[in-house]
Every structure is written in C-alpha cells, then in structure tokens.
Amino acid sequence: MAKKVPQINASSMADISFLLLIFFLVTTSMDVNQGLARRLPAPVPPDQKVEASDINKRNLLVVKINSANQLMVQGQEMSIKQLRERAKEFIKNENDESYYPKLVEEDFGAPIGVVRYTKDHVISVQNDVDTQYQAYLDVQNELVAAYNELRDECARKYFHMPYNELDEDQQKQVQKVYPQKISEAEPKNYGGN
C-alpha cells in the first residue's frame, strides 16, 4: 500500500497573496504616461551670431499668446477653437492664395505622385513669460491636431486607410507631404507684466 502523503496546510497562501496584492497597490500608480511629443531645436553655438532668418512673409504664420492667455494670429485676435482650421488652411493653401505659403511641386513616389505642397511654411509660436502652461499647451495641441488631420486626409485619399493604420514607410511618405514645422521663439514680454 502506498504511503499517504500528508496534506500541506495552504490556508495561509491567501494571506500571503493578499499581502503581495496590497504591496503592489501601494507602490504603483494608475496614471499612464502620455503626453505631447515635441522636438526642440539644436542649441546655437555661442560664437555664432543669431542671424535674422530670411523667411518670406507669406510662408510664416505667427501665433502669439499674451500674459492673459489671449491669442493673436497674424495680427488678428482669435479664439483657440478657430486656430485648428486657420492652421489647416495655412498649411494646405488649396486655392493658391498669394497670402498663404508658396506651393512647390514635388514627386513623392507612388501612390501619391506629383503633388503641390507648401514646402517652406513655418508656424511660429511666441508666448509671454506669464502665459499659462495650459494655454500654451492648448495652442501646441491645436497645431499638432491640424497636422494630424491633414495627414489623415492625405492617407485616406492616397492609401484609402487612416493615417495611424499605415506602415512606417507609408507614414513617412505622408509626413513628407505635410512636414511639421512649428518653431518656438524665446519668450518675450508682450503687453505689460
């Protein structure tokens, strides 16, 4: 007859696992790390003088935020909700307007082919020292959203798929049509303290 193996008392197992569970609950946090990814320009070497960049005026969209978080686009006051449409119009320049950036023809390879796009457009964001971080981020967010929407439109038109479902090479192709050019100036003191 086989010897009977004595049963191991496993009643404390639950306690041990509870302890582990509580430990993890305490040391971890639920919030996921997400954010608005941006790239800073490389630093200017100290011996090099800052040259006034010769950007054609029509290629430039100036977005200013003052200390009261008010927005001014090309000298006009604007609400944050209008900014996205305004930026899209500026980047696209569908009707070849003389006050929007110059259109340049370029071959982007199949299936996009030869397309006219605003090659040298720049969106310049200028903010005050006292601008609130949230207001600044709202502007950045709207501008990134404008680019994302345009890229998505382009992807649907040529690839018949939304932008985020394209593979990496296709995404790069679309990115070339709508290159993200958001420049940030050093903060200045506009309109009082």
Added chain:
Amino acid sequence: MAKIRRNDKREMPALNTSSLPDIIFMLLFFFMSVTSMKEVTYKVQIQNPQATELTKMEKKSLVRYIYVGTPRPEFRKDFGSETRIQLDDAFADTKEIGEYIINERSAMKEQEQGLMTVSIKADKETRMGVIADIKQELRRAYALKINYAATQRTNY
C-alpha cells in the same frame, strides 16, 4: 408519522477556500499589468494639463522626468509657494537640469543615449517663463526629444 429530528451535533461544513489564493493572485496580476511603478514621491503639486493629441511613451527606461509645480503644503515652510522644479527626489534649481540630464544620459547604454526622452510634468497653472528656462537648459544639454505630460481631454 414522520418526525422532524433535530441533530444538535451537526456542524457547519468547512468552507473550501483552496481556490482563494488563485483568485487573489489573479487580482494581483491584473494590478501588476495595468499599473506602473511610481517613479518618485512628489514634492510638488501637479495637476496635469489637458490635451487631445497624445502619444504614449513606449520605453520607460528611456524617459527622464522633470517635475514643475508649487511645493506641497508640508514643504511650504522651507521652500515657499513659488513654482519649483523637482528632479528625482529633491528640489532643484534650473541650472542643475543640464548636469542632471548629462549624468543620466551617460548612465544609459551607449546605443540608447540618442533615444532619451525628457518628459516635462508641469502643473497647468505654471507660468511659461519657468518652462522656457527649462527648455533652454535642455537644449543646451542636447536633450532635444521632449514630451509635455498631459491627460486626455474629455470636454472642451
């Protein structure tokens, strides 16, 4: 005639709890997978700003954080209530950021150094002057990949 018998000696049968550890372990694994380790204990108060065009940061090991906000109430006495910067577990000055980034970068693997991302976790009330100083400092340290931490906006 039937008689209802009452057996006073009958005990309640022991509840079988052998599956309890399994259930708890399941809970444990669930929490382990959906949460992330806290990076530091906050010394500054941060209310995340909101945005819609968010991207997730993929590799935790490549991300370094800069916290910006007003000191928590228990530190107010020593550090005041002006916006302060926190690096790792201590308050820091703007000038220390460059050194911190360079130290952190040299501690990374060589092939990963170019992929380092700096995440700026700032309170939404922060004034841009502070953020601009940080950005200048990051540019000087060649930490050009940055990320403004934010939460998903639910309403406009």
